[in-house]
Amino acid sequence: MDLKQGAQTYEMPHLLTYYECDETGHPSMSMLLSMISMASDEHSMSLGMDTKLVQQTGGTWVVSGYEGELTKEQPTFGDTVILGTRAVAYNRFFAVREFWLTDQEHHIVYAKIKAIFVFMNLTTRRMESIPPELITPYQSPAVKRISRLKRPAKLSADDEVLQKDYQVRYFDLDANHHVNNARYFDWLLDPLGRDFLRHHRLRKFSLQYLREVRDGETVASRVNQPQLVDDQLLTRHEIKVADGVNAVAGIEWDNC
Amino acid sequence: MDLKQGAQTYEMPHLLTYYECDETGHPSMSMLLSMISMASDEHSMSLGMDTKLVQQTGGTWVVSGYEGELTKEQPTFGDTVILGTRAVAYNRFFAVREFWLTDQEHHIVYAKIKAIFVFMNLTTRRMESIPPELITPYQSPAVKRISRLKRPAKLSADDEVLQKDYQVRYFDLDANHHVNNARYFDWLLDPLGRDFLRHHRLRKFSLQYLREVRDGETVASRVNQPQLVDDQLLTRHEIKVADGVNAVAGIEWDNC
Numbered sequence: 137m138d139l140k141q142g143a144q145t146y147e148m149p150h151l152l153t154y155y156e157c158d159e160t161g162h163p164s165m166s167m168l169l170s171m172i173s174m175a176s177d178e179h180s181m182s183l184g185m186d187t188k189l190v191q192q193t194g195g196t197w198v199v200s201g202y203e204g205e206l207t208k209e210q211p212t213f214g215d216t217v218i219l220g221t222r223a224v225a226y227n228r229f230f231a232v233r234e235f236w237l238t239d240q241e242h243h244i245v246y247a248k249i250k251a252i253f254v255f256m257n258l259t260t261r262r263m264e265s266i267p268p269e270l271i272t273p274y275q276s277p278a279v280k281r282i283s284r285l286k287r288p289a290k291l292s293a294d295d296e297v298l299q300k301d302y303q304v305r306y307f308d309l310d311a312n313h314h315v316n317n318a319r320y321f322d323w324l325l326d327p328l329g330r331d332f333l334r335h336h337r338l339r340k341f342s343l344q345y346l347r348e349v350r351d352g353e354t355v356a357s358r359v360n361q362p363q364l365v366d367d368q369l370l371t372r373h374e375i376k377v378a379d380g381v382n383a384v385a386g387i388e389w390d391n392c
Numbered sequence: 393m394d395l396k397q398g399a400q401t402y403e404m405p406h407l408l409t410y411y412e413c414d415e416t417g418h419p420s421m422s423m424l425l426s427m428i429s430m431a432s433d434e435h436s437m438s439l440g441m442d443t444k445l446v447q448q449t450g451g452t453w454v455v456s457g458y459e460g461e462l463t464k465e466q467p468t469f470g471d472t473v474i475l476g477t478r479a480v481a482y483n484r485f486f487a488v489r490e491f492w493l494t495d496q497e498h499h500i501v502y503a504k505i506k507a508i509f510v511f512m513n514l515t516t517r518r519m520e521s522i523p524p525e526l527i528t529p530y531q532s533p534a535v536k537r538i539s540r541l542k543r544p545a546k547l548s549a550d551d552e553v554l555q556k557d558y559q560v561r562y563f564d565l566d567a568n569h570h571v572n573n574a575r576y577f578d579w580l581l582d583p584l585g586r587d588f589l590r591h592h593r594l595r596k597f598s599l600q601y602l603r604e605v606r607d608g609e610t611v612a613s614r615v616n617q618p619q620l621v622d623d624q625l626l627t628r629h630e631i632k633v634a635d636g637v638n639a640v641a642g643i644e645w646d647n648c
Contacts, residue, residue, distance in 0.1 A: 150407075151406075153426070153427075153430050154430060154433065154566055154567055155426035155429075155430070155566065155572060155574065157566070157567055158562070158563055158565065158567075159562075159566065159567060160567070164563050166563065167411070170409070170410075170411035174409050174410060174411070177410065181470070213567060300559075302561075303556075305558075305582045306414070306415075306578075306582050306585070306586050307414055307420050307422065307578045307581075307582065309414065309586075310410055310411065310413070310415065311413055311415060311416070311417040311469060313415055316411060322562075322563045325563075326562050326563065329562070330562050330607060330608075333562055351586060352586075
């Protein structure tokens with residue numbers, strides 16, 4: 137990926153705090169997604185599009201999914217990192233954005249993440265076409281087709297599943313009055329347990345949001361027993377509320 | 393409080409992120425405590441005392457309690473704030489530290505917080521005397537007596553108590569391999585519910601840690617129904633694991 141090519145790019149330095157990192161001293165996935173989401177907000181604001189302006193259209197940007205990869209070398213709290221992003225392409229309904237997390241000199245790319253955004257009507261809570269005034273400032277190309285993110289494989293009835301339930305907490309809500317979508321990753325990974333999480337590092341992931349988790353709900357986070365497929369350790373995840381599936385994810389792991 | 397008087401002071405700017413803020417757009421208490429804890433770490437490192445050096449003594453700093461007050465005006469995500477701290481005084485077993493959160497021009501003091509630290513032996517998990525080489529660099533005065541923080545009033549058997557249980561999650565652990573003590577505040581406040589938390593702002597608090605919460609445990613967070621005492625709305629809190637009390641807190645609230 138040529139980080140600088142094409143449309144508007146935006147970068148910001150960020151001092152990695154200890155509370156953005158987990159026990160390994162490296163950023164947790166939920167904090168990584170929170171950080172890139174901040175970069176995306178700062179990018180928008182730098183182009184004059186703050187939340188107020190966006191909401192005047194009666195809608196809001198919503199991430200429909202992420203996919204990404206992390207390199208073996210990860211930054212440690214106390215490091216200053218670079219958060220970067222650019223709008224890659226869009227059509228009437230979808231906008232693609234790339235993110236990167238690098239060291240200050242851009243020598244090490246710690247993470248590369250792609251996100252697909254849709255635009256949601258705040259009243260109907262349904263997807264609607266992206267208002268042109270909210271997309272043209274990014275100077276990304278309008279395209280016919282946006283290739284979808286690879287949909288993670290589903291859990292099957294045969295899978296031996298680990299499940300843990302999580303109540304949504306007040307502090308899972310952010311200033312948009314909705315559950316911060318980065319928090320899903322804490323629910324996704326926690327059932328794997330400390331022993332697994334300390335001795336494996338996430339190499340690749342794909343996460344799709346299907347239905348919003350709401351305040352007051354209890355989610356079930358379900359994951360299969362980690363499986364070796366073609367020498368690659370995989371987990372498949374789902375977040376459910378009652379009988380509905382709210383999010384699915386697939387993760388590739390390495391030992392560490 | 394004269395913020396600049398006395399011993400070594402340390403200040404750092406910090407861009408307040410949306411994920412450090414709750415639904416109100418202002419910092420959550422757990423994130424506020426995380427931020428000041430970072431300032432305290434950065435202060436130590438600026439004086440050559442990093443975690444490695446501290447742990448070579450076989451011990452670690454542990455916060456035994458916080459008390460503080462927040463002003464009505466609070467910063468909003470996107471603001472750059474100043475995190476400041478100074479070592480106030482110490483004796484053989486206790487060290488007192490003050491923290492402040494201000495705007496960039498030091499015109500508005502958003503929060504003033506006092507913390508008492510003890511030094512814990514990592515093997516015995518017991519308090520021990522503070523190694524001189526870890527306290528003299530702060531140039532704070534050695535004193536005979538450290539005045540204790542005001543102990544929050546206990547819940548009584550007559551209280552009508554709200555209780556919610558919380559499993560400790562993997563991502564509650566930080567790089568010290570212990571539950572991040574700032575997280576206690578999420579447990580403390582969540583049982584009060586969204587309706588209360590949106591319409592009240594914390595004005596004063598006192599929090600004492602009595603016993604460490606460990607990985608794998610489930611805590612019960614208990615709070616009385618908010619009570620008016622001399623026109624001041626108060627809540628009293630405890631965090632329990634089984635029959636032991638791990639933390640107690642008292643909070644004064646204003647309407648907002």
